[in-house]
Amino acid sequence: MSHKRIPKRKAAIAVGSVAALGAAALLLPHANASQSNGDDAAPRTFKATDVSGVANMLATQLGDAFAGSYYDAAKKQLVINVVGNNSNVVNQIEQAGAVAHQVQNSTSALQAAAKTLKADATIxxxxxxxxxxxxxxxxxxxxxxxxxxxxxxxxxxxxxxxxxxxxxxSSGTFKTFVDGGDAIFGGNVRCSLGFNVTAGDGTPAFLTAGHCGVAAAKWSDSQTGASIATVDQATFPGNGDFALVKYDDPATQTNSAVNVGNGQSVQINQAVDAAVGQQVFRMGSTTGLHNGNVTGLDATVNYPEGTVTGLIQTDVCAEAGDSGGSLFTQDGGAVGLTSGGSGDCTAGGETFFQPVTTALAAVGATLGAGDAGAGAGAADPSASAGAGGAADPSASAGGAADPSAGASDAAGAGDQAGGAADQSGAAGDQSGAAGDQSGAGMNDGSGMVSATP
The missing domain is CATH 3.30.70 (Alpha-Beta Plaits)
Structure with a gap:
């Protein structure tokens, strides 16, 4: 197989071939715009990327009365769960523009239940x-x-x-999804590049899944190519599933964008916390672009390799080779790194992701090339796709990515850190050598949720 090499001084986040026109069509400019109805005490509409900040503020203010929150995507409202019927608590929530929802279980009660599950049902x-x-x-x-x-x-x-x-x-099995976004290769393991970052010492690097980082120390942009990056830190299993991989050439210039095919990309401008109910998009070298919703936070997953905590649970599909790939929002928020799950992109299933905000804090890195860290503002939704805005919904999912954007050639399972793989290429072909799950030494898709090196 031939593979397109990354230009020595330039690396773009590559995220595999586009496999879902429906998902691409959802990446529309101006969607989810935050608005106010002019009444501070009435429910406001929020962008999904803004709700975590408001929810965290209210959690601090409300103390034990706070029992979680979620995003009502249909109404674009933030819902705050509260225990008890304290009018002062309700007023605080409404003054923040959120909706109060009375519930039975307190946060401490649910945390205690999770500890019992850990003690008695870690299987x-x-x-x-x-x-x-x-x-x-x-x-x-x-x-x-x-x-x-x-x-x-x-x-x-x-x-x-x-x-x-x-x-x-679940009809499937939990496993890590070894294979991934822009395809990257470490020995016999294939994963996906998540997001380009700047390490704490100022050198260029990228984030991927931790189970990829512990599987191989050296990573290439082609199955048989020379190493272009070396693992600096990796966590798996345990408190997360993330790895920081530094480019071997310190002069490498990294882009902060997710290529969604046809030369279109979504500029990544900030790292954001996930919110239950939030719509998210996942890109991977095996299955391309898919979308779904966040269904749970602080998830614990008992993989065959060990227990991983602190993950995001979603109903987005993924398959082997998608591990480490990017989970992001329509308006340019970096949310997660693909960890593992059950099912596939035919039958569906659950997929778990490492939160990007937690990974950045743990490894001491900043998102992008050092000028767009975790606190940066969201992308201008009116920006054109060519400048990093949302993908043009008129773009055909079947077309190949623009080669000038660093896309891999048709035969090359995906440029390690460049643009997306050509739809007609072998990246999505699980029978191909690069995508062969048996070559990665991982469980096949018939099993339970697993990590995906």
Missing amino acids: PGTAWAVDPKTNQIQVTADSTVTGGKWNTVESTVKNLGSGVATLKK
Whole structure:
């Protein structure tokens, strides 16, 4: 297979071939614009990227009365869960433009339930996260959790009490998605580049999944090419799934954009916290562009390799090779790095992501080339796609990315740090050598959620 090499002094975030025109068409300018109706005490409309700041402020102000929050995407409103019927608490919420919603379970009660699950139900193939929409813990068991294991999980959930947690069965298996955004290769492992960053010492680097970082120390932009980057820090399993990989050439110039195909890209301008109910987009070298919603926060996933905490749970699909790839918002917010999950992009499933904000803080890096850190403002939604704005909805999903944007050639599973792979290329072909899951030594798609080197 031939592969297009990254220009020595320039690396752009490449995120695989575009596989979903429907997802691309949703990347519209002007969507989710924040507005005010002029009445400070009435519900406001928010951009999804703005709600975490307001929710965090109210969490501090309300103390024990605060029981979580979520984003109502249909109404573009922030909903704050509260325990009790304190009029002062409700007033504070309404003055902030949010909507108060009375619930049964306090934050401390749900945290205590999560500790019980950790102690009594830490079984490979299980996962749980708080779902503020239902004010319960959502527990998922994959297809490997059967017999006595299933009975243990089921009885643990039941013993938490009525209305505290729900249990559902997943038809797939939890595994890491080794393979990924712009394809990157470390030995026999294939992953995806997440976001370009500037390391704490000022050198260029990128973020990817931690299980990729522990699988190989050296990474290339082609399956048989020379190393272009070296792992500096990696966490997996444990408190997260992220790795900082530094470019070997300190003169490498990195772009902060996600290529969504046809020469179109979304400029990444800030790192943002996820909010339940928020619409998100995922790009990966195996399956291209897909969208969905955040369904849970602070998720715990029990992979075969070990337990990972602090993840984002979503209903976005992913497959092997998508690990480490970028999760982002329509208006340029970097949200997460693909970790693992169950299912595929035919049947669907759950996918978990490492929060970008947590990863940046842990490794001491800033988003982009050093001039667009985590606190930078959102992209101008009116910006054109060619300048880093939202993708043009009229663009065809089937067309190849503009080669001048650093896209990989048709045969090359995806330029490591360049543009997206050509739709007609081998990046999405799981029968190809680069995308062959057996070559990565990982579980096949029939299994439970797993990490995706």
